Amino acid sequence: MLAESCPLPTGLDRRLREQLTFIVEIDRLKTVLRASPLAAADRRENDAEHSWHLAMMVLLLAEYADRPIDVGHTVQLVLVHDLVEVYAGDTPLYDAAARVGQEAREQAAADRLFALLPADQGARLRALWNEFEARTTPEAMFAKALDRLQPMLLNWMSDGGTWRTYGATADEVLHRTAAIGEASSALGDAVRTIVGEAEQRGWTRTSA
Template sequence: MDEDTPRLLADTNPLPETIDARLAQQLTFLIEIDRLKTVLRQSPLAAADRRENDAEHSWHLGLMVAILAEYADENVDIGHTIELVLIHDLVEIYAGDTPLYDAGKGLDQREREAAAAGTLFGLLPADQAARFRALWDEFEARQTPEARFAKAVDRLQPLLLNWMARGGTWRTPGVTADDIRARKAVIGDASAALWAAGQELIDEGERRGWSRPGSASIT
């Protein structure tokens, strides 16, 4: 842990020393990831007047994979894909959330999150640390059907929430409907059906004035 990393939550009330060492490492990790519930995202909830947190987002993605896997263009292992969506945002415990339309903050996103992955997953026993890091890297690389579908639902979920909010983050200053299309097009890499539905939501939102017309301004 470096000086910029918060003190471990488990250190504030240490586990009994009689607990098996491997299990203690795993429990320490599980306590630490409770921090995910405090990381706020930009997306508004559909059911309450507040923003969602990363833990809620990850839960929602897991259910989306289980329900929408039939729309994947390639066969996907549902269990493996759920692992990917549950793990990929854990690094934001230390790296923070990077809003989709914040181009400036996105410049060093990969470096911040890679460093956070090393620190956070390093709390686990070596075999599990390596496996979790491999899953995180798989999601980021999008070279497998499961990773492509995981990324697709990760982009579809906030689209649904913004639709329910009649715009939500689509109304971010400077963001246009074409920006939204450009950032959500990755859905089509995994599912033509889900991307067609996503485009319908974006198009209708633009018609209703929930987003600005115009050419893409964010790359």
């Protein structure tokens, strides 16, 4: 753990010490690079930037959810959804080889990470992470939709981004981002427009 290199004072209340230790540990999220390029700089985004961007998207795009959602709860989901990647690392959406064993890696990482917190909070954050992964509530479905939409926007802003990196076809992009239309018909329509235009510009491979 990061806090082991400079342990917090032993005089702190135990619960607070565990919470602060967790907060220090998830600073690792700022170092986990994603495949997506930034729109504003010539570098890749990190997981912390991605999670912040999703939280803002929830606030701005909640009106497009097909079913009413609790905005605050959805923000919690997107803030927690990638925390396990401090140990498991990011898995690029279009990298089939990297996806092998992803679920097992992330489950093991969740076991390790959330155990750092006091038991009640560890269980609460684990439940949020499980909810996001299961995608059975309106909030989790919309959170997942935005998790797919955000890198799509970054790919558009970089003339194809990871679509070109991994040689994705337009059909593959639509398949891998189907969660968007499942939560929001309006955003699903927007995705089809974006991907169609990207294909015309040569930013995806033409589907067979």
